[in-house]
Amino acid sequence: MEFAPQHPVAVFPLPDVVLFPHTALPLHVFELRYRTMVREALSGGRLLALAVLKPGRDPRDRQPEYHGLGCLARIDDVEWLPNDCYDLRVVGLTRVRIGKPVTEFPYRSARLELVPQAPYPEDDPLVEIERRALVNQCRRWREAPRLPGERPPGPELEEEIRYEAQVNAAALGLGAPAEEKLGWLRLDSVIERGQRVRECLERRLRSPHGPRPAGPGELN
Numbered sequence: 001m002e003f004a005p006q007h008p009v010a011v012f013p014l015p016d017v018v019l020f021p022h023t024a025l026p027l028h029v030f031e032l033r034y035r036t037m038v039r040e041a042l043s044g045g046r047l048l049a050l051a052v053l054k055p056g057r058d059p060r061d062r063q064p065e066y067h068g069l070g071c072l073a074r075i076d077d078v079e080w081l082p083n084d085c086y087d088l089r090v091v092g093l094t095r096v097r098i099g100k101p102v103t104e105f106p107y108r109s110a111r112l113e114l115v116p117q118a119p120y121p122e123d124d125p126l127v128e129i130e131r132r133a134l135v136n137q138c139r140r141w142r143e144a145p146r147l148p149g150e151r152p153p154g155p156e157l158e159e160e161i162r163y164e165a166q167v168n169a170a171a172l173g174l175g176a177p178a179e180e181k182l183g184w185l186r187l188d189s190v191i192e193r194g195q196r197v198r199e200c201l202e203r204r205l206r207s208p209h210g211p212r213p214a215g216p217g218e219l220n
Contacts, residue, residue, distance in 0.1 A: 005047060005072075008102045009108040010037045013051045013066040018181035020168035021092040021117075025050075030085040033106040038078070038086050046075040048090065049098055049112055052182055059123065068211060070185055072096045072112060080100055092168070095185060118188040130194050131163050138170055138203040144205060167194040176200055 012034065019025050029038055032156060041048055050073050051066035058064070077089040093113040101108040135157050157166045171184050174197065187193045 004112050005045065007028045008111050009047050009072070010041055010050045010100070011049045011051050011066070011070075011098060011108045013053045013064065013108075015053045016178040017050070017052045017055075018052055018172070018178055018185055019090070019092045020172050020185060021071060021094050022043070022162075022165040023168050024076065024089055024146065025073075025170045025172065026089050027088045028085065029088060029089060030083075034105055035084065037085060037107045038075070038088065041075060042078065044058070044173040048073050048075065049110065050090070050092075050094060052100055052178055055179070061072075062073060063108065066098070068098050069115065069182070070096055070098050072114075117164065117190055120190055127163050127191065130191060130198075131166060132203075134166060134194055134198050137198050137205070138173075138206060139210060141201055163194065164190045167197060170194075170197045170201070174204075176202060 014027075024209045029035055037048070049070050051070040054065045054067060072088040072092055072093045072095075074180070075088055076091045079087040095114055095117070096112040096197060099113065101110050105111045122195060138157050157169055161169075166191055171193065174181075180200070184193050184196050187196070
């Protein structure tokens with residue numbers, strides 16, 4: 001997407017979840033105000049701004065603070081469930097800076113400013129070296145021994161996709177803390193983000209406890 005939406009976009013603040021551009025994420029939506037948000041998004045441009053809630057929030061706060069950097073997402077697939085909840089598949093489009101809310105009820109919406117990535121040459125030898133290193137680390141991560149009953153975590157990368165998509169898929173699939181992932185999202189350089197993600201994989205593989213799967217994906 002080259003231009004920011006000209007109208008305010010619904011903000012979907014989530015705990016401990018960071019969406020990256022060119023990645024897909026399943027979401028389970030059950031809270032009433034966010035079910036309303038989904039219905040209204042589906043009747044419009046199918047766009048949502050996924051934001052990360054700030055730590056230390058009061059669970060009684062109906063409008064908790066979220067970080068200003070997020071990811072513009074498109075609802076790619078939706079299933080309306082018998083209990084009036086929704087299962088969504090959203091796809092990250094681009095990084096965005098989320099402005100002050102222009103509406104607060106029943107959910108917040110805000111104007112967005114696109115935050116593009118720094119350009120890089122896909123055929124640069126450095127990019128090819130980083131790509132192969134990341135793919136190999138992810139393969140080791142998936143093949144590493146783990147406890148009985150643990151499912152192998154992501155990411156499983158496709159070698160033919162663009163480097164940025166590989167990096168972001170790896171970042172999304174790792175069970176790293178949300179604040180660390182948000183730090184990766186803030187990086188303008190895709191190459192630097194890939195290096196940070198690869199360093200995280202290396203630390204996990206050196207851990208005496210081995211790799212651990214990411215937490216459950218059910219979100220409100």
